[in-house]
Amino acid sequence: MKKYVKNLAKKAKEASYKLARLDSEKKNAILFKMADCLLENKDFILAENAKDVKAAIKNKLQKNFIDRLALTEKRLSEMSESLKEIAKLPDPVGKVIDQYQRPNGLKLKKVRTPIGVILVIFEARPNVTSDCAGLLFKSSNIAILRGGADSVNSNKAIAKVLESAIASSGLDFKPFFIIEKTDHKIVDLLLSENEYIDLVIPRGGEALIRKVVEKSKIPVIKHYKGVCHIFVDKEYDMGKAIRICVNAKVQRPSVCNAVEKILVHKDIANTFLPLLKSELDKYKVEIRGDSSSRRILKKIKKAKEEDWFAEYLDLIVTIKVVASIDEAISHINFYGSHHTDSIITKNASNAARFTREVDSACCFVNISTRFSDGFQFGLGAEIGISTDKIHARGPMGLVELTTYKWVVEGDGQVRE
Amino acid sequence: MKKYVKNLAKKAKEASYKLARLDSEKKNAILFKMADCLLENKDFILAENAKDVKAAIKNKLQKNFIDRLALTEKRLSEMSESLKEIAKLPDPVGKVIDQYQRPNGLKLKKVRTPIGVILVIFEARPNVTSDCAGLLFKSSNIAILRGGADSVNSNKAIAKVLESAIASSGLDFKPFFIIEKTDHKIVDLLLSENEYIDLVIPRGGEALIRKVVEKSKIPVIKHYKGVCHIFVDKEYDMGKAIRICVNAKVQRPSVCNAVEKILVHKDIANTFLPLLKSELDKYKVEIRGDSSSRRILKKIKKAKEEDWFAEYLDLIVTIKVVASIDEAISHINFYGSHHTDSIITKNASNAARFTREVDSACCFVNISTRFSDGFQFGLGAEIGISTDKIHARGPMGLVELTTYKWVVEGDGQVRE
Secondary structure: OHHHHHHHHHHHHHHHHHHOOOOHHHHHHHHHHHHHHHHHOHHHHHHHHHHHHHHHHHOOOOHHHHHHHOOOHHHHHHHHHHHHHHHHOOOOOOOEEEEEEOOOOOEEEEEEEEOOEEEEEOOOOHHHHHHHHHHHHHOOOEEEEEOOHHHHHHHHHHHHHHHHHHHOOOOOOOOEEEOOOOOOHHHHHHOOOOOOOOEEEEOOOHHHHHHHHHHOOOOEOOOOOOOEEEEEOOOOOHHHHHHHHHHHHHOOOOOOOOEEEEEEEHHHHHHHHHHHHHHHHHOOOEEEEOHHHHHHOOOOEEOOHHHHHOOOOOOEEEEEEEOOHHHHHHHHHHHOOOOEEEEEOOOHHHHHHHHHHOOOOEEEEEEOHHHOOOOOOOOOOOOEEEOOOOOOOEEEOOHHHEEEEEEEEEEEEOOO | OHHHHHHHHHHHHHHHHHHOOOOHHHHHHHHHHHHHHHHHOHHHHHHHHHHHHHHHHHOOOOHHHHHHHOOOHHHHHHHHHHHHHHHHOOOOOOOEEEEEEOOOOOEEEEEEEEOOEEEEEEOOOHHHHHHHHHHHHHOOOEEEEEOOHHHHHHHHHHHHHHHHHHHOOOOOOOOEEEOOOOOOHHHHHHOOOOOOOOEEEEEOOHHHHHHHHHHOOOOEOOOOOOOEEEEEOOOOOHHHHHHHHHHHHHOOOOOOOOEEEEEEEHHHHHHHHHHHHHHHHHOOOEEEEOHHHHHHOOOOEEOOHHHHHOOOOOOEEEEEEEOOHHHHHHHHHHHOOOOEEEEEOOOHHHHHHHHHHOOOOEEEEEEOHHHOOOOOOOOOOOOEEEOOOOOOOEEEOOHHHEEEEEEEEEEEEOOO
16 A cells, blocks of 8 residues: 555656646636536436435434535535636736846746645545645646545545546646545555655544644644634724624534634623623523623633633633733633634724734634635635644635745856 | 753743734844844853864864864854844834735735744754844744754853843843753654744754654754756857856855756767866866766766765766756756756746746756855845745745734624
């Protein structure tokens, strides 16, 4: 198996040099063809997906897991549409980011280039196969895609269909490689191929991502979890604060940009907290609180120390009363996950302090944390969200799937 | 020792939040003070350095190692001058890289921020201590500096002097931490502190860097080695080609941007190679060659397979005759180190192909590979060179020591 993996990684690297030569027009035409092929072969894909769903039911997997796994005609159209949208996005590759001339006549350019070979490890969401294949192809990166074992038939079917679209376009290399073997050992082997694979993007639960980081000899970009905060400051618009807190918690609680903790300035806690609670009660949100908030809101659960670190991904929120913006910032930097945090305030200097001092990928002012998303940011598509400090931070689109090189032209210059 | 390391890393992270609040003016004033203190305490630093040099001689370390270790008054002035130069460079922190508004009124800004805590691991060059302390301070990053065991007295002395400059400036935190313990285990422990340390930059030989990558749970930016190529194309200016090849090889052969391999187009090999050899002979450069170049240049050594991968860092060069630009590009991508490669050509479309298809951090046209350097690129200072694909590629200056955050302002917007 080691030989199989090395060979695959080596082939991927060789293909990356061919893909780097493909122009935008050709790439876009292929993306449109991929989109069409998905629809033309929908019966085949749905039949293969049904096998995975049947097995998942038999294996008594969780309902929301099966929901994510199951494809429908509507979902397939969305996948197809998404490939067309990617085709329409501007191509970052080849763009000159910066250029200048040195006194000795050297002309320097920083030019965007593909990263090379990118391994994406994800759980059982078959749409990720086509989304990632599309995003990585458009940014001229070779994709190695390893989906969850529970969606292996769906992934194989989607890959087969996309490959037929590519073959009919006359490419003489494979722009993506689907790992069909479900053996876990194969992932460990892939994560050792740092000579050929340039980057790993794991998508899924915290346990999966921690395992990948632990094993990988290749750089990894990831977020472990989203423990997002809203801090409601002393000078604030009550209506907006309520609307934002409720939206951030209930609009889609299962995702990483949903709010998990609400910090409230002590001077407004007595008026704001009861109102907030009565709104959250309408959506059956469980509230846990520190001792101050429990004095105001009777009968709420006591928050334990681990609650402040917790990503619930559910209709639960923990509330704390803070004495100042300083306490709010310190709390967020200590307990948070450096993903997305929002301040609700009318005070411009507090907004400036919050966005400067909170050490998170996304620092928001007077909006819902739910906006932390590549589409909402206008990136057009998203490969994931990074809470890392290097390369990319926050939502990652096509540009974040590129690197740059220095192109320097001269006329015979040498170093003195 | 584990507790000591965790405590140090945690303190560094806490300090990073304080450093992030310091403005440019204050940082620059402190850098000037650090520069002055180095000169004011030169006798102390030189005396401590003499201890290291004495021990190195006693331990029979190599001459060029001792050369790099030994400080002189002149070197100390250069270190001091370098801190002043860093003070004068523009501060990247807080710079808005991009800003735009979304149809729903959200105002998005990408703002440069410090990375946080950066661990620099280096060998016995005491000037690296002050250079790194300066660069990381200016970019508002907390530095953890671990120098080679053979320069421990020098590093401690420099750190003590710089710390006194900082203390007299009224900072209530330490902006850098020198690891004084020489036990190797401490490095392994530091490399596990991925909760508090954001980035590792190893500087030194390939063996050191491979060890760091192997052990680190923290992202690492590095280059293993510089196997730089020059490809002399068919249509070329002979005078420039000779001058560039000779400069790239002999001007400073011990550094990573010196040329190690010269590829020559077959159509010009008969005229070019004898001229090149007669010039290189003047500098006593040992030439190794493939079979074609050995037919033209009699009596040169035969290049073995491992020669094509080798970084000599010495007056040795390997020469190959290639049939085409395609062969040159494939050879460079396969055998090279993705550092810096240069084409000598009058053909603009070949120059464009070379700079697009060679997968290296720096792709040059008609200049010496020796220009691959932060100062030469006009970055003002350099923390190192990256052959990685993510975050930064090629020479890294202050900007490359920052990341960004998304600051998004609205007026009560929520997700539909």
